[in-house]
Amino acid sequence: MLHDQLKDATADQHARLDALPFFQALQAGTLPAPAIVTLLRGLAIVHAVLERAVTQSADARLAAVASATSPKLPLIVADLERLDVAQTPSITPAIHAALDCGAAILRRAENPLSLLGTLYVLEGSQRGGDVLRKAYAQCLAVPADQLSYWGCYRQDTQARWAQFTLSLNALTCDEGDVAAVTDAAVRAFEWFTRICSALYPYTEQQLKQHVTAVNFEAGDHAMPQAPGEMELALRAGRDAWDRNPYLEMRFGDRGRRFTSSDSCWLVTLIHLPETQGVRSLEWLRSVLASRGISTVILGIYLQCILRLWMDEGFGATASGPGLARFLADREAERASLGYAVPVVERYERRLARCSGLTVPSAATLIASAWVDERAGIVGALSSTLDWFTDQNRFTPEWTDIVHKLLAELDTLTGAVC
Amino acid sequence: MLRWCGYCQTFLGEAPPFDKLVITHGVCETCAELALDFTPQNIEHAHTLQDILAELSLAGSRADMQAAKAAIRTATAAHMQPVDMLLGLVAPLLFEIGEEWRKGRITVATEHRFTEFFEQVFALLEPRALALVGTPSGATGQPDALVMNAWGNRHTLAARVLSLWLGARGLRTQLLEPPPPPEEVAAIIIRLQPRMVFVSVALSEHIESVRALADMVSSIPESHRPRFVVGGSAVKMGLVPDTPGLELVPDIHDLNLEAAV
Numbered sequence: 001m002l003h004d005q006l007k008d009a010t011a012d013q014h015a016r017l018d019a020l021p022f023f024q025a026l027q028a029g030t031l032p033a034p035a036i037v038t039l040l041r042g043l044a045i046v047h048a049v050l051e052r053a054v055t056q057s058a059d060a061r062l063a064a065v066a067s068a069t070s071p072k073l074p075l076i077v078a079d080l081e082r083l084d085v086a087q088t089p090s091i092t093p094a095i096h097a098a099l100d101c102g103a104a105i106l107r108r109a110e111n112p113l114s115l116l117g118t119l120y121v122l123e124g125s126q127r128g129g130d131v132l133r134k135a136y137a138q139c140l141a142v143p144a145d146q147l148s149y150w151g152c153y154r155q156d157t158q159a160r161w162a163q164f165t166l167s168l169n170a171l172t173c174d175e176g177d178v179a180a181v182t183d184a185a186v187r188a189f190e191w192f193t194r195i196c197s198a199l200y201p202y203t204e205q206q207l208k209q210h211v212t213a214v215n216f217e218a219g220d221h222a223m224p225q226a227p228g229e230m231e232l233a234l235r236a237g238r239d240a241w242d243r244n245p246y247l248e249m250r251f252g253d254r255g256r257r258f259t260s261s262d263s264c265w266l267v268t269l270i271h272l273p274e275t276q277g278v279r280s281l282e283w284l285r286s287v288l289a290s291r292g293i294s295t296v297i298l299g300i301y302l303q304c305i306l307r308l309w310m311d312e313g314f315g316a317t318a319s320g321p322g323l324a325r326f327l328a329d330r331e332a333e334r335a336s337l338g339y340a341v342p343v344v345e346r347y348e349r350r351l352a353r354c355s356g357l358t359v360p361s362a363a364t365l366i367a368s369a370w371v372d373e374r375a376g377i378v379g380a381l382s383s384t385l386d387w388f389t390d391q392n393r394f395t396p397e398w399t400d401i402v403h404k405l406l407a408e409l410d411t412l413t414g415a416v417c
Numbered sequence: 418m419l420r421w422c423g424y425c426q427t428f429l430g431e432a433p434p435f436d437k438l439v440i441t442h443g444v445c446e447t448c449a450e451l452a453l454d455f456t457p458q459n460i461e462h463a464h465t466l467q468d469i470l471a472e473l474s475l476a477g478s479r480a481d482m483q484a485a486k487a488a489i490r491t492a493t494a495a496h497m498q499p500v501d502m503l504l505g506l507v508a509p510l511l512f513e514i515g516e517e518w519r520k521g522r523i524t525v526a527t528e529h530r531f532t533e534f535f536e537q538v539f540a541l542l543e544p545r546a547l548a549l550v551g552t553p554s555g556a557t558g559q560p561d562a563l564v565m566n567a568w569g570n571r572h573t574l575a576a577r578v579l580s581l582w583l584g585a586r587g588l589r590t591q592l593l594e595p596p597p598p599p600e601e602v603a604a605i606i607i608r609l610q611p612r613m614v615f616v617s618v619a620l621s622e623h624i625e626s627v628r629a630l631a632d633m634v635s636s637i638p639e640s641h642r643p644r645f646v647v648g649g650s651a652v653k654m655g656l657v658p659d660t661p662g663l664e665l666v667p668d669i670h671d672l673n674l675e676a677a678v
């Protein structure tokens with residue numbers, strides 16, 4: 001039976017994990033909050049990768065087992081929000097281990113059996129149930145019912161585990177399959193051993209703001225570390241998000257998270273000299289524009305950041321010369337391409353009058369994608385246009401106006417050239 | 418474009434336009450001294466290299482290790498050295514994967530799978546390159562150069578390639594992978610007094626830690642202080658500002674190694 005084989009194959013690793021100082025401190029009620037918060041962040045990284053890969057896999061065996069589980073990522077996100085720990089720094093070596101673990105899962109994601117092994121380990125970790133939840137809550141000094149991830153199945157824990165193992169045992173597996181699943185499970189235990197060893201004990205120097213605390217999918221890029229800068233970046237990100245309803249309409253929660261992490265990265269650029277700041281922004285511009293986020297949006301982010309930066313008195317430390325120069329360059333670029341604000345505004349009004357779904361600032365966003373394409377970002381226009389001309393989303397009248405806008409922009413450039 | 422010596426099949430570096438993976442032929446210094454002329458065989462070689470590049474790229478997209486091994490065999494038969502294959506074939510393909518991700522044409526998952534594949538190709542070639550170098554990286558004794566990744570840089574391949582490439586040029590190198598804590602590296606520098614310290618940085622933020630390291634060893638008298646040479650994607654992309662005490666080298670082929678040996 002696959003379940004027994006998994007249990008046997010992972011017994012040693014399991015015992016090694018349980019014996020770590022991390023779990024001793026947890027049981028003694030002395031595990032410090034940053035270790036628990038970082039663990040939740042690490043789990044968010046790992047579950048995000050795993051759950052996405054499982055959903056995207058077309059493998060019937062994996063689907064059969066996965067249907068006996070429920071997604072854990074929303075629970076982790078909710079726990080982190082309820083704990084209100086946005087300002088708590090992360091223990092960076094543990095986050096790096098979690099990122100490595102996520103990358104390892106991703107690299108083997110094409111083999112569904114490998115995903116199955118990881119799923120087994122994570123699902124099994126829910127069995128500690130109530131005991132674990134209470135222990136974590138005690139260390140954090142919060143009521144146990146404030147935590148939803150650990151022991152998420154509550155009184156159904158045993159029944160759910162039985163159902164899960166039943167679905168595992170129901171699979172038809174040859175020797176090679178069993179080896180692939182058990183190998184992945186052993187690896188998963190090894191990763192968690194690495195993560196938990198890094199979590200406790202830790203040193204003060206290892207505590208840093210890490211981008212995965214604001215977006216578990218952001219990977220590993222620069223974060224503002226100076227007091228107040230991260231908070232400012234998040235506020236600027238929220239302002240920019242509110243000013244661009246398109247982002248929510250198209251990208252939803254994931255977009256909101258990337259807005260936060262990108263905004264943090266942008267704030268770090270304030271400290272760069274002009275040339276390097278501009279080059280970094282040009283790189284991000286191409287990344288975003290290729291994904292349907294035209295440069296006018298990046299411009300709004302930068303304006304929100306610079307305004308807050310100056311208003312809050314950070315200007316004395318650095319003035320963000322690259323950011324200012326990048327904005328000025330974009331204005332010059334638009335002018336050189338014959339971009340005419342009155343024309344775009346005329347289309348804005350026409351689009352706003354359409355029946356059915358409308359998107360605020362649609363004409364500006366499309367025109368900006370058109371500029372991006374003309375500026376050499378191949379595919380920028382289609383990545384925006386595909387969404388704005390989707391017939392399942394918009395009326396024929398809307399798409400017709402969008403096409404007319406593009407035709408008029410093309411004529412304007414013709415006039416300038 | 419990727420420039421290879423038309424005579425001895427040594428990788429000579431990249432030439433603009435950088436985003437086009439097209440093989441072009443130049444002449445390396447040694448062959449230039451022999452004042453040879455291009456022959457039809459040289460032209461034939463250029464085609465072979467282009468084919469090998471295409472084969473490897475296809476192998477990557479299909480995760481077909483057997484096909485990759487076959488491409489390596491062809492490259493070996495065309496007298497290419499393993500370290501040149503790493504620099505002139507594998508690195509450009511990885512660069513291209515990064516570009517595809519930047520342009521939104523492949524997902525992070527696909528990018529990771531490609532990377533995993535080329536890491537395996539890398540692992541296949543590394544021991545062969547090491548065997549040819551003779552003094553393995555990481556060897557003890559007095560090294561001419563230390564090679565390391567900047568702290569926080571998760572792009573680990575460049576430092577390994579660099580170390581092999583330097584070894585192939587006669588330098589005794591010691592690869593610090595993963596890099597020990599800064600104080601330890603400073604102590605190693607003070608103890609071993611290498612002539613050069615090579616650091617790879619992939620993102621602009623990685624340079625901070627290199628600056629700090631250079632400061633830590635500033636107590637060494639100037640005559641004995643190593644040259645700090647910094648390269649990597651961030652330097653290549655012009656994202657690292659000039660910094661006193663650090664030499665920024667965008668392309669490995671621009672390195673001036675005279676003082677080191």
Ligand code: B12
Nearest residue numbers: 219220515516570571572573574575617646647648649650
């Ligand atoms: C593979 C890869 C990864 C892998 C690395 C796996 C591994 N084991 O190494 C993973 C997935 C971990 C990764 C992570 C990230 N990556 Co990455 N990655 C790459 C990729 C595709 C290839 C890198 C590589 O190994 N190339 C092969 C080596 C041999 O080439 P090389 O690094 O360029 O080195 C050559 C030269 O630069 C030079 N050189 C290198 N070092 C030195 C040192 C000296 C002294 C000298 C003289 C020369 C020299 O010699 C080498 C041989 O020619 C590059 C694409 C690219 N353009 O480089 C992106 C790239 C570097 N990554 C990028 C990004 C954004 C990231 C992430 C921030 C993504 C994220 N959100 O998490 C993280 C950052 C992680 C971190 N903190 O370091 C961007 C960086 C852009 C920027 N603005 O700085 C790139 C350029 C992709 C792109 N086109 O946009 N990445």
